[in-house]
Amino acid sequence: MKRIACWMNVLVVCVWWSGADAEPFVERAQILVVGVVSSNPKSQIVQLEAMAGYLAERLGDVGIYGGAAIVARNNAEMARLLSDGAVDLFSETVFSGLYLEEAVGAEFLLREWKKGKFEYRTVIFARSDSSIRSIEGLRGKTIAFEDRGSTSAFLLPLAILKHHGFEASEISPREAFPADQVGFAFAKKEVNIGAWVARGISDAGAFSTGDWESADRMPVPLKTNLVIIHKSEPIMRSASLVRAGLRPELKARIKQILLEMHNDSVGRDVLKKYHLVARYDEITGDAARGLDRARLLYPLVAEEIQ
Numbered sequence: 001m002k003r004i005a006c007w008m009n010v011l012v013v014c015v016w017w018s019g020a021d022a023e024p025f026v027e028r029a030q031i032l033v034v035g036v037v038s039s040n041p042k043s044q045i046v047q048l049e050a051m052a053g054y055l056a057e058r059l060g061d062v063g064i065y066g067g068a069a070i071v072a073r074n075n076a077e078m079a080r081l082l083s084d085g086a087v088d089l090f091s092e093t094v095f096s097g098l099y100l101e102e103a104v105g106a107e108f109l110l111r112e113w114k115k116g117k118f119e120y121r122t123v124i125f126a127r128s129d130s131s132i133r134s135i136e137g138l139r140g141k142t143i144a145f146e147d148r149g150s151t152s153a154f155l156l157p158l159a160i161l162k163h164h165g166f167e168a169s170e171i172s173p174r175e176a177f178p179a180d181q182v183g184f185a186f187a188k189k190e191v192n193i194g195a196w197v198a199r200g201i202s203d204a205g206a207f208s209t210g211d212w213e214s215a216d217r218m219p220v221p222l223k224t225n226l227v228i229i230h231k232s233e234p235i236m237r238s239a240s241l242v243r244a245g246l247r248p249e250l251k252a253r254i255k256q257i258l259l260e261m262h263n264d265s266v267g268r269d270v271l272k273k274y275h276l277v278a279r280y281d282e283i284t285g286d287a288a289r290g291l292d293r294a295r296l297l298y299p300l301v302a303e304e305i306q
Contacts, residue, residue: 028085031066032056032254035087037078037096041071050273054266055089058257062250074306079103082243089243089254091275093151094120094236094294099305102298105244109251110258111287112238113278119234119290121209122156127197128227132204135164135230140179141203142171144187144196148304151237152208153190155304159297160232174201190217198222204229235297236290240280 034052038044052067070087072078075096081087083104091112092100100106111118124143126132132141138161146153161168161182171183185202187193193205194217209231211217240258242251261267262279271277283291 033068033088035070035090047274050270054270098298106241110240110280114238115276116278120152120237122232124206124230126204142183144193144202144205155301157206159300162300194222235294
C-alpha cells in the first residue's frame with residue numbers, strides 16, 4: 001500500500017492497492033473518494049483513510065482499485081467538490097446534508113448510527129423557579145446555545161423557535177433586544193449551557209436529550225434547579241450521502257457494503273474509527289420520518305448553514 005498526502009485547498013490522502021486486477025496507474029473513475037467537512041483536517045484523515053480503504057478493497061467488481069480522502073473546510077467547499085465530481089461519498093449531520101442536497105443534488109444513501117445514536121431530540125429548559133413553562137414563555141427572553149455547528153444545541157432549537165413564530169437574534173449575554181423576540185448567545189460548551197441557565201445568565205438553554213441525561217454535561221447540582229419546557233420530535237442525527245451522478249452500480253455496491261459492515265470484525269473496527277459509527281440502515285420507517293421532519297424545518301435555518 002502506498003499513501004500520498006498533499007496540501008492544496010483541501011487535504012488529500014490517496015491510498016492505493018495493487019493486485020491482480022489493478023493497473024499500474026489508476027484514473028479518477030477507478031478511485032473512490034470519501035470526504036468530510038472539518039476545520040481540523042489532520043484529525044480526520046485516519047478515519048477517512050480507514051473507510052476509503054475498506055470500501056476500495058471490496059469494489060473491484062465495479063471498477064474501483066483505490067481509495068482517497070478529502071477534507072473540505074466548510075459546506076460551501078464541499079458543495080464545490082461534489083459539483084466537480086471530486087468527492088463520491090461522505091457523512092454529514094442532517095441539516096448540512098439537506099444543504100448539500102439542495103445546493104448540488106447530493107443524495108441521502110443510508111442512516112448513520114453515529115456514536116451509536118440514530119436520532120436527535122432537543123430539550124429546551126429553564127429554571128424551575130422561573131415563570132417559563134412553555135415555548136411561548138420565551139417571548140422577550142434569552143436562550144443559550146452551544147455553537148453554530150451544533151444540530152441539537154443550535155440549528156434544531158432555533159428552527160423550533162421559528163416554527164412557533166418567533167424572531168430570534170444573536171446577542172451578548174444580558175444585552176437588550178426587542179421584547180417580542182428571543183435573544184440567543186453561544187455558551188461554547190454543553191456544560192456551560194446548563195450553568196448559564198442555573199446562574200441566571202440566560203433564561204433558557206437547549207441541547208440534546210443525551211446531554212440532559214449526562215452527568216458530565218448536566219451535573220446533578222445544576223439539573224436539580226432546572227425543568228424541561230419542551231422536548232422536540234426526533235430527527236435523523238447523521239447520514240451517509242453520495243454525490244449526484246454517481247454510477248448506479250457503484251452506488252448500489254457501496255450501499256450493500258455499508259449495510260453489512262457491522263456484521264464482520266474488520267468492518268466493525270473501521271466503523272469505530274470512522275466517526276464511532278455503530279451501523280448503517282435504510283432510510284425507511286422511523287428513519288424516513290426523522291429525515292422528513294428535518295426537511296420541513298430546514299428552510300427555517302438554511303441561512304445559518306455554511
